[in-house]
Amino acid sequence: MNLAILQRDLQHFILTGAPGVHALVRADTAQSAARRIAVYSHGYYSRLLEVLGKDYIGLAALLGEDAFETLGRQYIAAYPSIHYNARWVGQELPKFMAGIAAYRELPHAVDMAKLDWAITLAFDAVDAAPIDEGYFSQILPERWSELVFKFHPALQVFAISSNVLDMKRADERGEPMPPAEVLPAPQHVAVWRRDLRVFYRALPEDERSAICVAQNGADFGTLCEGLSRQHAEDAVGMRAAELLRTWLHEQWLIGCGVGACATQPSPFNSTK
Amino acid sequence: MSVHTLGFGLGARVEHYDDLLATTSEVEWLEILSENYLVPGGKPRHYLTRLREQFPMVMHGVSLSIGSTDPLNTNYLCALRDLAQNVEPEWISDHLCWTGVEGINLHDLMPLPYTEEALTHVVARVKQVQDYLQRPILLENVSSYIDYRCSQMSEWEFLNAVAEQADCFILLDVNNVYVSSRNHGFDPARYIEAINPQRVKQLHIAGHDDQGDLIVDTHDASVANAVWSLLKLTYQHCGMVATMIERDANVPPLATLLSELGTAREIAHQVCR
Known part of the structure; x- marks a missing residue:
């Protein structure tokens, strides 16, 4: 299989959790393949959520763990990391929040x-x-x-x-x-x-x-x-x-x- | 074994900055995670300067994405070269992996398929990077949870071939060999013994999370017994090589890592004296 296609498809599976990765990777069952790819999917979101949590300490405290994770996941889905350094992953979060109706009702959250x-x-x-x-x-x-x-x-x-x-x-x-x-x-x-x-x-x-x-x-x-x-x-x-x-x-x-x-x-x- | 190496080092972690600055010769060198210092200034660069005054350093990156089919990131390479001019590291390393395509960075070390196509692709890019940085680089074997149906050779064959054809060096992560061997069912000793020792310039050891059916490379625990055994085998195969402990999460007091470093030193002395 062509390397570029393989990487594009695998990245798609990681970001979306879509089924079908068993066609690419060796595993006894489709479930086993999904379990293995889930390590990467989970790692992607948990790593970026951890970065957001460190960069937005006040916001995380203000919203609480669950609401902050929900916001973080929405944000990461809308703004996948494009910088080589994860340090910049959160730079669009205030703008993202300002564009969401629910957060326009919470100006203190956007301020934070x-x-x-x-x-x-x-x-x-x-x-x-x-x-x-x-x-x-x-x-x-x-x-x-x-x-x-x-x-x-x-x-x-x-x-x-x-x-x-x-x-x-x-x-x-x-x-x-x-x-x-x-x-x-x-x-x-x-x-x-x-x-x-x-x-x-x-x-x-x-x-x-x-x-x-x-x-x-x-x-x-x-x-x-x-x-x-x-x-x-x-x-x-x-x-x-x-x-x-x-x-x-x-x-x-x-x-x-x-x-x-x-x-x-x-x-x-x-x-x- | 009379070959000069850096000896035994640790990763520079924020939690240990002050202790490291106060420590003596137990830590012979430091590995910095390059990306942590690819920032304009402030505390990271301040401590980098102070630590560098006291320790030899190597730079270890996670963003080269040497195996990606996206173009090499010249902004990253430029920043890396600038940092290297400042730090004057003994060497620069990254991973034999890809970290994303289509402009997205997964911030993870994705394994490559071990194919002739991937080999040709990686070798060409390593040469480009080495030309740009004006120095050979080290590539580290990654822990992996998947292997591809299309792979045509073993990971160790692929790693040796990249090192040989691109004329680069290997950062052999002994823990990663173990993690992948358990996840994919190969003999880790076979991997270690197949690696060309002339190309190995640095070793990593670390802890992992054994979930039974899968081992995850978490760097959040002490080094496992099986990895100590593999380290011994590695010294038997490669001789004394610069060795460091990678601890990225659940970071213990410096004394705990110094104790682990002492264990590595003891094993090396048993094998390499």
């Missing part, structure tokens, strides 16, 4: 999936060395407004519509999750990595918009202009300084500079 996957991405995102406060102390005062910032690749910002952060924290502490609630307004969340550990927290609206502005390449002056629309004039400088200190502490910043080049040395005080 988004949060879990963001944590997974932050865990092994590309490394980058954070800058510290000393970096800013070298900048000439007249050049501050021109500064642009470069953020750590692990930092992700996205919106949720439920109290999923409280639910996730409760689960991590081993406590029962609080009842799901829809928030009065969408809430933005930051997920990031600091010293190899992954963190998440809610973002105040002014911080969310400042990050958005800065990540799009706008300079510090523009960032402050944005803050001035949300704070009294005499509070803007203080708030901007507070945000920068927070971002440094959280290791979100990996560079800053003038214009398009975030590593350009020109803004620095040459005497330092």
Whole structure:
């Protein structure tokens, strides 16, 4: 039998459990052949479900074992693994859930999936060395407004519509999750990595918009202009300084500079 | 036996990272599962760097799919080559199997039919991979639960032929020989003794799940007595070969694996002194 046809047919048997594999493999009976192929079928689903369970810890806890397995099996059937690394098998799950009517009724479940996957991405995102406060102390005062910032690749910002952060924290502490609630307004969340550990927290609206502005390449002056629309004039400088200190502490910043080049040395005080 | 080998090693597992970094010479080298480190950064790459500073390493993959009729995955090969440049492993290995077709990855090690067509196909692809990686690779015999009606030769004949014709090496998994022998009713000693010892560069030993009518290669238990016996036979046939214990699930404390590694070392010393 042609190798390509054999592999195509066998894969079909493994994925679907369809009868007829006895024609391909040696076994005393059709039942025996089916039993042997079932080792591979079972292995395929159980292996991918295990990966999903590790990547979606919060979602698995929220849905419970049976519902999570049902969802996982539906997802794997709809999105067979196509990447060489099983680490990526779960990447479409939030999108898949958002497309299912039953889960549109459970926005906290979709939010939890988004949060879990963001944590997974932050865990092994590309490394980058954070800058510290000393970096800013070298900048000439007249050049501050021109500064642009470069953020750590692990930092992700996205919106949720439920109290999923409280639910996730409760689960991590081993406590029962609080009842799901829809928030009065969408809430933005930051997920990031600091010293190899992954963190998440809610973002105040002014911080969310400042990050958005800065990540799009706008300079510090523009960032402050944005803050001035949300704070009294005499509070803007203080708030901007507070945000920068927070971002440094959280290791979100990996560079800053003038214009398009975030590593350009020109803004620095040459005497330092 | 004076042939230089790496000695006795373990698989690098997350559960043992810190203990391995604190351990002394009982573990002579580490095998990493390549795919675990084909990620951009974070904890996996951090620990890889630290472990590599302390241990010789070999890279063991599960995604080459050398026997698939799909084209070779150049993205995977490129990532593997980049990782190898970073790790500078003693060698790179994968499995004599296929892992999927039509773009799907079953994430399993599917056995090949042992036919002339499959042999020609695999040999050509091994040569391509070796050209790309600029080094010979090792291929491991897999545990299997099926064999194909169309097979024309034994697994050991097929494995020897691939190694010879593609000029690659063999990672002989002694546990897999045992598992397949029970599942398919052949003599495992016959398999071991038929393998060309000149091509064997590494051995795996592991535990399995004996379900009576079928043995499943689970890597979640200690090495079975029958596998220890086969390991002895393997040393008698091949001489001293770099040996490691594969434990992927139900991972015990490092001390337990060191004890098993001690058993392997003892057997080797009895046979190869």
